[in-house]
Amino acid sequence: MTAIYKRELRSYFGGMIAYIVIALMLAFVGFVSAIFNFFGGIPFFEYVFAEGYVVMAMIIAISLLTMRSFADEKKERTDQLLYSLPLDMKSIVMGKYLAMLTVYLIPMLIMCLYPLVLSLFGNINFLQTYSSILAQVLLGACLISIGMFLSSLTETQVIAAVMTIGTFLAVYFMPTIAATFFPETAKASFICFIFLIGVVALIVYALTKNLYAAFGTALVLEVVNLVIYLVNKDIYAGAFPDMLDKISLFNRFGEFVNGSFDLTAIIYYLSVIGVFVFLTIQSLEKKRYS
Amino acid sequence: MIKVSNLTKKYGSNLAVDNISFEIEKGKIYGFLGPNGAGKSTTMNIITGCLAQSEGTVMIDGHDVFDEPTAAKKLIGYLPEIPPLYTDMSPKEYLTFVAEAKGIKSSEIGPEVERVMERTAITGVSSRLIRNLSKGYRQRVGIAMALLGDPEIIILDEPTVGLDPRQIIEIRELIKTLGEDHTVILSSHILSEIQEVCEQVIIISHGRVVANDTIENICLMGNQHPVLHIIAKCTPDAALAIVDEYEEVTHYAITECPDGTELELTLMPGSDITDQLFFAFAGAGIAIRYLSNRVSLEEIYLKLTETTFDGGEEDEPVITADESSDIETEEEYTPMFTGAEEKEDEDDSDL
Numbered sequence: 241m242t243a244i245y246k247r248e249l250r251s252y253f254g255g256m257i258a259y260i261v262i263a264l265m266l267a268f269v270g271f272v273s274a275i276f277n278f279f280g281g282i283p284f285f286e287y288v289f290a291e292g293y294v295v296m297a298m299i300i301a302i303s304l305l306t307m308r309s310f311a312d313e314k315k316e317r318t319d320q321l322l323y324s325l326p327l328d329m330k331s332i333v334m335g336k337y338l339a340m341l342t343v344y345l346i347p348m349l350i351m352c353l354y355p356l357v358l359s360l361f362g363n364i365n366f367l368q369t370y371s372s373i374l375a376q377v378l379l380g381a382c383l384i385s386i387g388m389f390l391s392s393l394t395e396t397q398v399i400a401a402v403m404t405i406g407t408f409l410a411v412y413f414m415p416t417i418a419a420t421f422f423p424e425t426a427k428a429s430f431i432c433f434i435f436l437i438g439v440v441a442l443i444v445y446a447l448t449k450n451l452y453a454a455f456g457t458a459l460v461l462e463v464v465n466l467v468i469y470l471v472n473k474d475i476y477a478g479a480f481p482d483m484l485d486k487i488s489l490f491n492r493f494g495e496f497v498n499g500s501f502d503l504t505a506i507i508y509y510l511s512v513i514g515v516f517v518f519l520t521i522q523s524l525e526k527k528r529y530s
Numbered sequence: 531m532i533k534v535s536n537l538t539k540k541y542g543s544n545l546a547v548d549n550i551s552f553e554i555e556k557g558k559i560y561g562f563l564g565p566n567g568a569g570k571s572t573t574m575n576i577i578t579g580c581l582a583q584s585e586g587t588v589m590i591d592g593h594d595v596f597d598e599p600t601a602a603k604k605l606i607g608y609l610p611e612i613p614p615l616y617t618d619m620s621p622k623e624y625l626t627f628v629a630e631a632k633g634i635k636s637s638e639i640g641p642e643v644e645r646v647m648e649r650t651a652i653t654g655v656s657s658r659l660i661r662n663l664s665k666g667y668r669q670r671v672g673i674a675m676a677l678l679g680d681p682e683i684i685i686l687d688e689p690t691v692g693l694d695p696r697q698i699i700e701i702r703e704l705i706k707t708l709g710e711d712h713t714v715i716l717s718s719h720i721l722s723e724i725q726e727v728c729e730q731v732i733i734i735s736h737g738r739v740v741a742n743d744t745i746e747n748i749c750l751m752g753n754q755h756p757v758l759h760i761i762a763k764c765t766p767d768a769a770l771a772i773v774d775e776y777e778e779v780t781h782y783a784i785t786e787c788p789d790g791t792e793l794e795l796t797l798m799p800g801s802d803i804t805d806q807l808f809f810a811f812a813g814a815g816i817a818i819r820y821l822s823n824r825v826s827l828e829e830i831y832l833k834l835t836e837t838t839f840d841g842g843e844e845d846e847p848v849i850t851a852d853e854s855s856d857i858e859t860e861e862e863y864t865p866m867f868t869g870a871e872e873k874e875d876e877d878d879s880d881l
Contacts (some may be wrong), residue, residue: 242630243627243630246627247619251616251618251619255618316614316615317614318614318615320580320617321628323578323580324603324606324610324627325631326577326604326633327631328600430554528581528582
């Protein structure tokens with residue numbers, strides 16, 4: 241794992257990517273912080289992270305960081321080297337993941353200095369600020385794991401980047417879209433869940449290539465869906481938008497900015513990282529079978 | 531050393547490797563031969579753990595590649611068809627990375643990298659970026675990578691493709707010296723190379739092993755029906771008049787060529803009339819431009835993989851007495867060989 245980790249880091253810093261990612265993050269956070277904290281006189285550095293510009297910069301930076309992680313290996317045929325080395329898939333994926341995380345941590349560590357600078361001019365709630373920075377780090381770690389997984393699905397960096405940006409934007413706007421377009425009635429939620437289960441069944445089929453498994457999953461879930469709807473309609477009122485709100489990575493971050501240390505959000509972030517690292521390993525193992 | 535049993539690989543409905551079994555003994559150089567798409571690269575990829583088989587097992591020195599991949603992969607140095615190089619690194623950095631990943635002790639990495647670079651003569655370019663190296667040097671960096679850690683088994687998939695003649699000779703010499711204390715598997719389309727370097731040959735056609743023997747034995751298979759090639763400076767009629775005298779000739783094919791007449795004679799088993807024919811032609815005042823009774827690996831290869839070109843008889847081709855009648859068709863597939871050699875740098879599989 242250390243060999244892969246060191247190679248990846250050298251490759252990121254040997255090229256432009258690491259510097260672009262660091263510069264992008266620092267530039268946008270610095271810019272917004274200057275407007276908010278210095279010119280606006282607001283003593284909350286964490287507000288900067290919730291700002292749209294900063295989120296967009298982060299989405300682009302992380303897409304740039306993860307796009308080549310596995311897509312490039314396949315294109316350059318170096319994946320054959322990784323497969324033939326006496327390494328297990330887990331250490332290959334973890335080595336790469338930790339290298340990307342390291343690049344991402346550099347601007348975050350530099351940002352840890354900003355509240356200290358701000359404290360020279362006024363009172364800062366350090367606990368709230370640093371817990372928000374921690375949440376921001378975890379949010380980035382989640383996005384990196386998702387981007388890495390998407391990169392393992394394709395052979396082209398550009399396609400990986402486009403898919404990653406698209407996914408991140410969808411995740412970011414999901415709660416807004418849900419709140420705006422989906423009525424808060426039980427019936428609407430019921431119908432949305434029917435479609436959602438269809439999507440789940442498609443994913444099961446894509447992963448297993450087994451029609452029975454896909455149909456079985458769909459059938460069981462649809463029955464559960466129908467039973468809940470018929471038995472207790474009240475739960476379903478507004479359930480779908482609520483669910484989207486709960487699983488939105490970016491919304492969870494808002495809790496920290498508002499001053500509450502949300503332990504479930506931290507566990508949620510760690511689970512998302514675990515799931516996507518696992519999916520990346522599976523996606524690479526599957527390549528050996530096709 | 532390597533035991534492949536009942537190995538099968540399917541890509542969807544396409545059967546790339548069809549239930550093959552063979553064993554590879556320690557300390558020999560094996561040649562892996564077969565037409566494009568025969569399943570050579572697929573088999574090598576499975577042996578090295580890059581690809582999972584559909585059925586069957588591969589044991590490397592008692593370790594199953596599938597169940598104990600790390601232990602098995604430690605014993606193998608593998609150079610795939612396209613050298614898997616990180617082009618943004620220099621050979622030295624790249625080899626250091628691979629050495630680390632292979633689990634070589636950090637104190638030994640430096641000397642080990644120096645050793646393989648010297649062995650493949652890339653010390654002079656060790657600090658240039660791989661991106662800027664020529665194909666020959668890249669190939670050598672790939673070979674150096676396979677040698678790292680001195681693995682017992684070295685598998686090279688077409689290592690001399692794209693090299694200039696001098697480099698080819700150097701790499702061949704290198705492979706020969708490696709064969710002294712390693713088990714080497716070498717795949718190639720260049721039959722003369724296999725004939726020169728390897729002791730044992732495995733020929734694969736249509737995903738099956740059609741021959742697995744020493745080069746001498748494989749060539750003997752052809753000698754059951756000795757074949758004589760003659761080019762004589764005369765008309766076909768004159769040549770035929772001489773050849774007709776000999777009962778040993780069971781079959782012949784005659785064509786006119788720029789030098790005169792080209793004859794291909796199939797003789798009765800165990801007979802040799804090379805000298806007699808030479809003197810017969812000389813006695814008739816006809817100059818012989820070429821005379822050979824050597825059966826080359828080329829011809830055996832073409833016979834064994836013949837069905838592939840025709841597009842698929844299912845039975846394993848075995849050279850039997852009946853096949854002497856096929857001799858006349860040999861002219862049809864001989865040119866195909868030259869075609870095959872020219873196409874040697876074409877991929878036979880993009881795995």
